[in-house]
Amino acid sequence: MVLGITGNIGCGKTTVAKMFEKLGAQVIEADKVGHLLLKRKKVKERLVRAFGRSILDERGEVVRKNLRGIVFKDRKKLTQLNRILHPLMAEEMKKMISSSPRPLIVVDAAVLFEAGWQSLVDKVLVVTSSYETQMRRIKETTNLSLEELEGIMQAQLPQEEKVKRADYVIENEGSLDELESKVKKLWEEVLSCR
Numbered sequence: 001m002v003l004g005i006t007g008n009i010g011c012g013k014t015t016v017a018k019m020f021e022k023l024g025a026q027v028i029e030a031d032k033v034g035h036l037l038l039k040r041k042k043v044k045e046r047l048v049r050a051f052g053r054s055i056l057d058e059r060g061e062v063v064r065k066n067l068r069g070i071v072f073k074d075r076k077k078l079t080q081l082n083r084i085l086h087p088l089m090a091e092e093m094k095k096m097i098s099s100s101p102r103p104l105i106v107v108d109a110a111v112l113f114e115a116g117w118q119s120l121v122d123k124v125l126v127v128t129s130s131y132e133t134q135m136r137r138i139k140e141t142t143n144l145s146l147e148e149l150e151g152i153m154q155a156q157l158p159q160e161e162k163v164k165r166a167d168y169v170i171e172n173e174g175s176l177d178e179l180e181s182k183v184k185k186l187w188e189e190v191l192s193c194r
Contacts, residue, residue, distance in 0.1 A: 002097055002105045002120065003190055006112035007127035008156045009149070010134030010141075012172040012179065016127050017108035019183040026102040030109035030117070033092045034085055038062040046084050051077065072151025086115040093120055104191060113157055113165060123190065126166035128159055129173055 003020070007013035014029070021027045037043050044062055047055060055067045071078040097105055097120065107121055118124055129137075138149060163169055168190075170182050 001103065001190060001193070002107060002122050004107045004109060004112045004118060004121035004124045005127065006109055006124065006162060007129075007172075008134065008159050008162070009110065009152050010137040011127045011129045011159075012137070013110065013127040014108055015176075015179065016125070016170060016172070016183055017106050019180055020104070020106045020187065023184065023187050024102065025104040025106045025187075026100045027106045027108055028093055028096050030089060030093070030107065030111070030115075033089050033096075035064070037085060037088050037092065038064070043084070043088065047081075050080055050084065068148055068151075072148050072155070075154075078151070078155055082111075082115065086111075086117075090115070090117055090120060093117070104187070110156060113162060114155065118165070123167040123193075124165065125168040125170060125186065126159075126162045127170050127172050128163060129171065133173055 003025075005013050005017050005020070007016075017027045017029070038047070039061070044056070044060070047062060047067070051067065051070050055062055055070065057063050067081070071081045093107060097107075107117065109115070109117055112118055112121070112124065138144065142149075144152070168186055170179070170186065172179055
C-alpha cells in the first residue's frame, strides 16, 4: 500500500510522515529525492543551461538557496525547473516503491498533485491547518524570506483544492499527542484496507 502525504507549507505533513515511519512505514521524502538528483552531473548540466552558473558554488555543487531565489521570483522559471526535475523524481520514487518490502510506503510530497505524482500512490492523505497556524510554524522552523515564502505558497494548490482530492484528511491544529493519535488511527484504517 502506498500512501501519498501532502499538505501546504507549515501544515505538518513531514511530522505526520515521521509518525508513520515510527509505526513501521517506509517514508520516501520527495525533497530528499530532489536533493540527491541535484548532485548528478547530467542534472547539474541541464540546470546550469537553464538558470546560469550562479546556482553553483565554487566546488560546482548546486546551491539550493540560489536556485530557489531564481525560481520563486519567476513562475516561468519555476515551471522550467519542475519540467526538468519532476519526471526524474517520479522515476526515482517508482524505483524506491517497487523495491520496498514494507507493508506501507509513505510518499511525503508537498507538490504531490501539482507534479502529477498521485499516480504513484494508492491513497492520498492531506494534512491541513489554519493560515495562522501555518504562518506561526513557518516562522518557527524556517528562515525563508517573505518573497520565497510567497513564491512557495503560490506554487502550491490551495488547501481546499487538495482536501477535495484527498482520500483522508488530518487537521493539525492541536498538540503532537493529538496528532499522533490521529495518525495511529489512520495507520490501522489504511492497513486494514490493503
